[in-house]
Amino acid sequence: MTQFTIDTEVADIVTALPQSAEVFRKLRIDFCCGGKVALKTAAMEQGFNPEEILKEIKELENTQPSEAFDPASFGDRTLVTYIQETYHDPLREQLPELSKYVSTVVNVHGSLHPELYRVQELFEELSTELLDHTKDEDMNVFPLLLTFLRNPSNELVEKVTPHVQELEEEHENTGKLLFELRDITNNFTLPEGACATYSLVYRQLEELEKKTFQHVHLENNILFERVKKVLHSLN
Incomplete structure (x- = not known):
């Protein structure tokens, strides 16, 4: 059993105990781009008692199945394939469909709920x-990273480094958009009398948030960390 404390970094907790991501997401504690901070610091910044969060995490750990599914244990190529099949591929199918529903809700309910116009802007x-x-990752970055991890060389360092930095910056911006989306929807709270389509949109937006944070965590705190370790070893 992992000995988590309030001084353990948030990203390390989620890496060791993936179920804890849901705890942090609901508390709006960034475990992706901002996850390299101690639980104590992250909790206090959001106005929470770190000991209470730690207690909840330890309860999760005690109920964790002995053979828990853990993408962090995958090899490099398997991890990349898992990210693509679990997160990248579904986005290409789901986002255009969700866009249609968002437009419908804005057209029908926007006059009474003007915040929906900002929801649509953020979503688009x-x-x-x-x-x-994800297209850039699939076509350019992931093949480069896999080549580098399989056969690291000084020649590839200059190509790999800016890609990782750029992707992390894009991940950070994605996080900001998601946080604003949660703010403006009041934690995806439906107004009284919301129709079925309205409910569907908020439910799918919250699911998109959940999956995107999981997605970014796997890249930032697992895949990219492997790359950084190799980069460090070559310096």
């Missing part, structure tokens, strides 16, 4: 960014 920006980002 997020959608464009995610689709462009």
